[in-house]
Amino acid sequence: MARPEGNGADEPRHGPEGQNGAPGEGDATAEIPLSDGAADEGELRRRLEARKRHLKELYDETSTLKLAADEARVRAEASGTRVRELEEERDRLRERVSEFEEEERRRRRRREGQDRRVARLGRELERRDAEIQRLETLMEERAGEIEAYGREAKDAASRKDVALEEALRRIEGLERDLEEREAAASDLRGTIDRLRAELDLEYELRRRMAEPANRIRAGIDLFNGSEHLRSVGSISKSLGSPEVHVVLEGPDADEPAVVLTFTWQGITWQAYAANPGLAVEEPRVYQRGAGEDLSGVDREPPNARVGPGGRVFLGL
Template identity: 45%
Template sequence: MPDGAPGSEEREGLAAGEETLVDELAEFRSRLGARENTIRELHASLAEARLAADDERAARRAGEERLEVLKREHAALRERSDALERELGSRRRSRESQSREAETLRRENDRLSGEVSRREHLIRMAEEEVEELKSRYEALVVRKESALEDALRRIAGLERDLEEREVRILELEADLEERRLELERERTERMKLAEPENRLRAGIELFNESRHREAVTTLSRTLGQPNVHVELGRGEEPPVFIGFTWRGVSWRTFAANPGLAVEEPRIYVVSSGEDLSGVDEKPPNAHVGPGGRVLLGL
């Protein structure tokens, strides 16, 4: 056997030691498994204990809460009982008060019944008085209506008379205004006629609007255009003299007075003739224009 190689005894010893170790390891593993089982059981027991403790605490809390609820309900019931007792006492007092009030109301009702009877009697008396007053009032109304109708008829007559008077006043005012305007026109016309030239022109215009213009026109067709002399007369309302001379043979003189206060005839022949001997023939200062109208100036 070489040196250093184990012998059979040693191998047996080693094998025995190895088996021992295996057995010990198996035993250790067995004990370890048992320990682990024990630990798991302990954990399970602990979990169960914890669950039981939690259930117990929950039950205790539920019991405490239920007890608190019962205490509150008891207090509420006590308060309700006290309130009912107070309400019962109040109702007793109220019934007593209502009994007194009912007695008072009965007495008041009796008093009011008597007052109602008295008032009904007064109402009947008042109704009778009203009926009497109504009859008097109706008779008074009839008289008043008759008087009112008479007054209305008089008023209508007065209104018609007033309207007629107003119409008459308006007519008089219109007539007065017309007279005023006429006087104003007359005053204006008099002021105009106070000027000699204006009076001459007014006299010529008066002649031109008269029938004598046609007579002069007829003579002019036969004898030709005449010489015309116009002059103003004398006096407060002097006339305008219009003289016509035809070829030194025939002559005719007209007076035309435009004065407002002059009565008709306002135009008339002053003189006329066929022989100019002994007649002072005056120089012309007017002429006969279109339509036979006399126009001042040559």
């Protein structure tokens, strides 16, 4: 049995060990020469075990190489995909670069426009500065004029204050004068009211006095309030109650008087005039005549009497 194993080991091998039966790298049996008489069963087993291990290692290495080849193929495919992605990214970057260049050109044009605007604004600022300088000079001139106007206004205000004080003093005087005039006007209104009342009373009295009966009664009242009533009373105490005749003198006159004639028993007589007219001056009651002889006296029938207290009453 050892012989066939030995013959099989000496046959040429194909595969990973090498070409034309040459021992490959890592061959465990290549270092042990075989001789026809020295091999025994234990040695063959060791060699077979070594060969199995070597074959297993070769199989594992083959599997590893296959895996490496698969990984290389996958990496190659991934590399192709990555290349396409990189080419697409390159195209996109070129487009971005073109966009950036276009944006840069637009920015350059904007900067040029801004530079022109800045230059124009600079010229405008210079013009404005000159205008501001001119306005400041004008404002200084105006400030001087305003100051002069202020001094003039202050002087005018001072003069106006003096005139105002004088006007206030005059107003105070006018107010006092007005108060005095108002007081005088109030007094005049009171006087006017009083005179109007007196005028109304006089008008009423004149209206009443225009009637003969009222004028006769007013004349009798005027006589009863005079001192002549006591003279008539003194004679009446001696000769008794007199006959009384009352008549209105001269009805056509402006202010006719009321004549009261007293006769005592045909012995003596006295005549009195009482004028109730408002325009008549004093004495308003006075004696018209008296006597002891009745021969020259026109005797009229009595139409009045002497009553209590010696007062004269119209009617019998």
